[in-house]
Amino acid sequence: MLNLMDNCCPKCVHTSSAPCSDYITCRTRGPFCHDDKGCQDKRQHYVNNVRVPAGGELRQIIVCSGTGCISSGSVQLADQLKQELDCTGLTERVRVKRTGCLGFCENGPIVQVQPEDVVYVKVKPTDIKDIVTRHLMNGEIVERLVFHDPAGTPYPHFGQIPFYARQTRVLLANCGHVDPEQISEYVATGGYQGLVKVLQQMSPEQVIEEIQRSGLRGRGGAGFPTGKKWASARRAAGDIKYIICNADEGDPGAFMVDRSVLEGDPHTVLEGMLIAGYAVGAKVGYIYCRAEYPLAIKRLKTAIEQARQYGLLGSYILNSGFDFDVYLKEGAGAFVCGEGTALQAYIEGLRGMPRVKPPRSTEKGLWEKPTVLNNVETLVNVPFIIRHGAAEYRKRGTEKSPGTKIFALSGAVTNAGLVEVPMGQTLREIIFGTGGGIRDGQGFKAVQLGGPSGGCLTEQHLDLPVDFDSLLSAGVTIGSGGMVVMDENTCMVDVARFFLAFTQAESCGECTPCREGTKRMLEILQRMCQGKASMKDLDDLERLCRVVKNTSLCGLGQACPNPVLSTLNYFRDEYMAHIIEKRCPAGVCSALVHYRIDGSLCRGCGLCLKNCPVQAIQGEKKQPHTINDRLCIKCGVCLNKCKFKAVVRA
Amino acid sequence: MKESHCLSKENKLAELFLHYKDMPGALIPVLQQAQEMFGYLSPELLRQISAGFKIPLSRTYGVATFYSQFHLKPRGRNIIKVCQGTACHVRGGSKVLEAIKSYMGVETGETSEDLRFTLETVACLGACGLAPVITVNEETEGQLTPEKAVKRIAGCE
Numbered sequence: 001m002l003n004l005m006d007n008c009c010p011k012c013v014h015t016s017s018a019p020c021s022d023y024i025t026c027r028t029r030g031p032f033c034h035d036d037k038g039c040q041d042k043r044q045h046y047v048n049n050v051r052v053p054a055g056g057e058l059r060q061i062i063v064c065s066g067t068g069c070i071s072s073g074s075v076q077l078a079d080q081l082k083q084e085l086d087c088t089g090l091t092e093r094v095r096v097k098r099t100g101c102l103g104f105c106e107n108g109p110i111v112q113v114q115p116e117d118v119v120y121v122k123v124k125p126t127d128i129k130d131i132v133t134r135h136l137m138n139g140e141i142v143e144r145l146v147f148h149d150p151a152g153t154p155y156p157h158f159g160q161i162p163f164y165a166r167q168t169r170v171l172l173a174n175c176g177h178v179d180p181e182q183i184s185e186y187v188a189t190g191g192y193q194g195l196v197k198v199l200q201q202m203s204p205e206q207v208i209e210e211i212q213r214s215g216l217r218g219r220g221g222a223g224f225p226t227g228k229k230w231a232s233a234r235r236a237a238g239d240i241k242y243i244i245c246n247a248d249e250g251d252p253g254a255f256m257v258d259r260s261v262l263e264g265d266p267h268t269v270l271e272g273m274l275i276a277g278y279a280v281g282a283k284v285g286y287i288y289c290r291a292e293y294p295l296a297i298k299r300l301k302t303a304i305e306q307a308r309q310y311g312l313l314g315s316y317i318l319n320s321g322f323d324f325d326v327y328l329k330e331g332a333g334a335f336v337c338g339e340g341t342a343l344q345a346y347i348e349g350l351r352g353m354p355r356v357k358p359p360r361s362t363e364k365g366l367w368e369k370p371t372v373l374n375n376v377e378t379l380v381n382v383p384f385i386i387r388h389g390a391a392e393y394r395k396r397g398t399e400k401s402p403g404t405k406i407f408a409l410s411g412a413v414t415n416a417g418l419v420e421v422p423m424g425q426t427l428r429e430i431i432f433g434t435g436g437g438i439r440d441g442q443g444f445k446a447v448q449l450g451g452p453s454g455g456c457l458t459e460q461h462l463d464l465p466v467d468f469d470s471l472l473s474a475g476v477t478i479g480s481g482g483m484v485v486m487d488e489n490t491c492m493v494d495v496a497r498f499f500l501a502f503t504q505a506e507s508c509g510e511c512t513p514c515r516e517g518t519k520r521m522l523e524i525l526q527r528m529c530q531g532k533a534s535m536k537d538l539d540d541l542e543r544l545c546r547v548v549k550n551t552s553l554c555g556l557g558q559a560c561p562n563p564v565l566s567t568l569n570y571f572r573d574e575y576m577a578h579i580i581e582k583r584c585p586a587g588v589c590s591a592l593v594h595y596r597i598d599g600s601l602c603r604g605c606g607l608c609l610k611n612c613p614v615q616a617i618q619g620e621k622k623q624p625h626t627i628n629d630r631l632c633i634k635c636g637v638c639l640n641k642c643k644f645k646a647v648v649r650a
Numbered sequence: 651m652k653e654s655h656c657l658s659k660e661n662k663l664a665e666l667f668l669h670y671k672d673m674p675g676a677l678i679p680v681l682q683q684a685q686e687m688f689g690y691l692s693p694e695l696l697r698q699i700s701a702g703f704k705i706p707l708s709r710t711y712g713v714a715t716f717y718s719q720f721h722l723k724p725r726g727r728n729i730i731k732v733c734q735g736t737a738c739h740v741r742g743g744s745k746v747l748e749a750i751k752s753y754m755g756v757e758t759g760e761t762s763e764d765l766r767f768t769l770e771t772v773a774c775l776g777a778c779g780l781a782p783v784i785t786v787n788e789e790t791e792g793q794l795t796p797e798k799a800v801k802r803i804a805g806c807e
Contacts, residue, residue: 068777071790105779106793256778291682291719292775294788332678333718335773349677350709351716367674410737410778417779448736484736498739502773508716613749613796633752635745635796 004028004046004184005310008039016311021200021319023311024192027184047188051177052095054115059094059136062112064176066101066263067295073125074098074109080125081111084132094136100264100299102176103418104163105256107147112176117158120145149436150414163415166434168396170404171380172420175264180299183306186267192312194386195274199320202386207279208234211382214390215402220246220338220375221453221479221555223401223468226382229372233280233362236370243276243285244347244366244373245269247296248331248338249480256408257481258376260418262289262296265380266303270313270326272379275386277324280372285326288343291333300328335506339554340365340373342508353510354554375480377406397423401467405481411448412487414439419483421466428462431485442487446570450479452499453559455566456492475566477559491588492571493578496564497525503560514557517548521564528575530591531582538579542568587649590634594650597638599624601646608638608647659687667702677705677713681720690721726761726768728806730754733783735774742795743782747771749796750784750803766806 004027007014011034014020026032028047031039052060063069063078078098085091102110107121111131118141120131127145134140146156147163155161169175178185186192198207212227233241247269249258262269273285289297304326307313315323334352336342342352344366365371381403385393397403401423407430410416414436421430427447431437438444446456455476457464464470471478486495504518524541527533545561552558568575577583584592597608597617602624609617609625616632619625627638627647639647666683670676680699685691691714700707714720732747751757754767761768777783780792784799791802 067775067790068779068792071777071780071783071792103779105777108780292772330679330682331717332682332720334716346678347675349675349713351713408737408778410781411740416737416781451736482736484740486740490740495740498734498736502734506773611797613800614752631752633745633748633796635742635749637796 003182004043004188005306008042009034009036011036012039016309016314019311019316019319021196023318024187024196027187028190046184050185050188052115056115057093060114061094061096061131061136062114062176063096063098064100064102064108064110064112065098066103066105066108066176066260067293068101068105069108069110070295072108072122076125077109077111077123077128080128081132084128085136088132088137090132090136097179099176099178100180101256101260101418103172103260104161104415105418106416112158118156119147119158119161121147162436163417163419163434166429167420168404168422169420170384170396171261171268171377171406172264172418174268175260178265180264180266181302183267183303183310183312186265190387191267191383192271194383195271195278195312196318197386198275198278199318199322204234204279204281207275207386210390211279211385214381214385214393215400216378216381216385216393217401217468218375219377219381219405219480221450221477223478226374226378229362229374230276230279232360233282233370233372236363238370240284240367240369241280241282242366242369242371243273243280243282244340244343244371245273245285245287245376245379246338246340246343246373247287247289247293247376248335248343249290249376256410256418257406259293259296261376261380261406262293263299266296266300267307268380268383269300269376270303270307272374272382273326274312274317274324275382276372276374276379278322280370282372283323283325285324286329286347286366287326288329288331288337288347290331292331297328297330304328334508335502336508336554336556339556342554343373344371351508353508354556356553377481398465398467400469405466405478407481407483409435409483409485411484412439412442412490413437413485423467424465426463426465427457430466430483431462435485438485438487440487442489444485445488445490446486446492448484448486448495448563449482450477450562451482452503453477453555453562454479454482455562456486456495456570457566458570475569476562489586489588491529491584491586492567492574493525493528493584494586494588496567497522497529499563500525500560503556507556507560511551511553511557513548513551514553514560517544517552518557518560520544521548521561525564528578529584529589531578531589533579535579538575593634594629595627595632595634595636595638596629596648596650597625597627598646598648601644603644603646605643607641607643611637611641613637662687663698670703677703677710678717681710681714685720690724692722696722724761724765726765728766728803729768729770729785729787730803731770731772731775731785732758733773733775733777733781733785734771735778735781737778738774738782741781745796746782746784746794746799749800753800753803767803 013033052058111120111123130142141156146154208230216226217223247258313325337346337352339354340361342354346352361371394402406420409419448456500522504522507514507518509515521544524537549561577585604622616628700710782794783792
């Protein structure tokens with residue numbers, strides 16, 4: 001038996017065409033249909049070895065194969081590792097496994113050795129030999145490859161690395177540990193037990209009640225209570241209902257949260273959808289995934305195929321009379337499709353434009369039928385709640401925002417990556433604890449939450465607990481979990497312009513305030529960044545913000561002024577510097593910045609000339625160089641490269 | 651560019667029509683797959699799809715121009731996508747873009763005359779930990795600087 005899901009011996013009666021109701025529990029605790037110690041041992045052996053136990057013979061090397069690590073070369077690493085194991089005759093005792101994202105992308109490729117849980121970071125092909133001969137053969141940790149904090153302290157073990165030690169990994173427990181392309185690994189770690197529980201022990205009403213008791217709130221941004229949404233769809237009249245899993249992950253900068261879950265643990269999402277389908281009374285589910293996530297799409301397809309193969313999707317699931325199937329819809333590139341009604345229009349084959357609400361989607365959604373639309377992360381919470389109960393779930397997080405939340409911590413922070421923390425943790429703990437503070441010894445300036453619908457918070461908010469209501473009271477939303485940290489080198493007017501440029505480009509054009517308003521707002525912000533704005537522009541901008549916020553049709557327009565309003569609120573002086581002094585204090589806005597070389601300091605070493613990506617620097621060797629301002633793109637490479645401080649930014 | 655397609659592709663298109671014939675909401679998957687076959691959605695192709703599915707050409711065109719992944723013009727041999735997500739932006743993504751633009755001599759969304767490059771921007775590639783990021787065809791390149799990016803692109807055929 002190579003695969004836990006297949007029959008252990010001819011005595012096993014399970015087939016996916018005639019499913020047993022105990023199929024899933026039978027896999028991990030069985031067999032139930034026949035008594036055979038040998039079969040039981042085989043299953044136990046498989047279950048115990050998904051995470052190899054300490055003290056055993058077997059070792060496991062996990063090569064992180066999320067998008068981040070793959071782009072840093074982890075596929076070649078895994079292949080090379082297998083070869084090296086072959087050469088040294090260790091293949092029998094060491095298993096190589098490729099998993100989803102471990103969330104520490106910046107330090108990729110990441111290689112983990114189990115059972116000792118040693119983590120190697122930034123592993124290069126040339127390091128493989130060391131890992132095999134020194135670690136696997138001689139049991140010695142290769143210290144130069146373990147994570148070192150900026151102070152130089154090494155952290156060889158997974159649980160010790162500050163980035164992981166401060167996290168509470170509940171939703172991400174499987175990510176980076178199970179093989180996302182093997183359904184049996186998911187089942188072996190308790191997967192689909194939630195589905196079994198609802199089918200065997202709970203009525204749909206009880207499932208909804210349990211979710212309501214858990215206090216789970218939608219992770220897509222607004223924090224709407226999930227149980228309430230399900231209940232309203234269940235109550236809605238009609239036989240045909242739909243579940244949609246929204247994997248469109250809106251915010252630029254948070255585009256990691258859902259992706260990592262889909263890549264690392266796709267079956268949890270399917271199980272969440274199955275439970276939702278059962279509770280609501282739906283037979284069909286759709287997953288809408290951005291086409292920019294090819295790996296997530298590939299792994300989802302595999303997961304759906306495997307779930308169908310073993311009778312966990314389709315008709316008569318686990319002999320219960322419950323039918324449910326899931327279809328994958330690949331997006332075609334439109335941010336607005338993250339909005340529920342626009343997403344439904346997309347699935348119907350139309351332009352993704354939102355419609356006026358009410359009626360709500362739970363009454364009239366996809367093809368006019370009651371539809372529940374949940375975000376990926378919301379659905380991932382569901383199997384946990386069902387398996388462990390609402391009370392256990394509520395042990396984490398706050399009274400009004402229970403559970404944990406995954407954040408994509410990025411920007412000017414030392415440890416960028418995917419972070420799961422209990423709701424209610426303070427921004428300071430996340431940014432300076434888990435995140436390790438600001439990189440390169442810079443000062444903290446702001447943190448941007450909620451992407452283009454959110455806003456910036458400053459130093460004064462660092463002790464604010466991160467939960468739906470506290471953030472809302474500070475004027476920002478949690479969004480889908482983007483947390484972009486900004487240091488002193490960030491221009492806040494430029495940040496506002498950046499978000500507006502994004503929403504303006506993504507505005508679907510249906511309603512006038514958003515279509516025209518965002519355009520005019522962007523023009524004003526562009527003028528500010530170019531040093532061409534007047535004080536009247538500032539007044540106009542503020543008025544436009546109010547109008548667009550109050551009169552747009554959907555969330556995209558209603559929320560798009562938030563980045564402008566929050567930066568205006570906290571960084572008004574920067575706006576003033578741009579408007580009145582025509583100066584960009586952070587030195588970012590290229591029209592307001594000029595680079596020149598101080599001839600008295602330049603030694604003519606040619607380093608800047610060599611590194612300039614646009615050949616804007618001229619000069620003879622050993623003679624002072626000059627920068628051609630017309631060609632210069634103000635990238636600042638020369639400033640960073642110059643060893644003699646001869647490049648001046650003004 | 652001629653609008654002639656080889657026979658096997660015509661057959662594939664017919665197959666595609668058959669497969670999606672009665673499926674509700676088929677237009678977008680059909681456009682996606684047709685584009686995959688032909689590289690871009692030519693006016694002729696849009697007309698064929700409209701006729702095949704009895705959808706007004708205006709609607710097909712409306713859908714094809716609404717979504718950023720549909721291309722109505724031929725594209726270059728190398729597709730360079732520069733991430734403009736927040737994380738990339740604060741770590742210098744726009745400087746990477748400027749450098750690439752100036753190297754290729756094209757603007758965002760354009761294809762170079764020799765069809766060597768198409769330059770696009772993307773809202774986020776989901777590799778924020780590696781910011782700034784670009785993709786060169788299917789490959790993701792992270793932790794770039796303007797000069798590293800130009801060097802990488804210069805290596806394209």
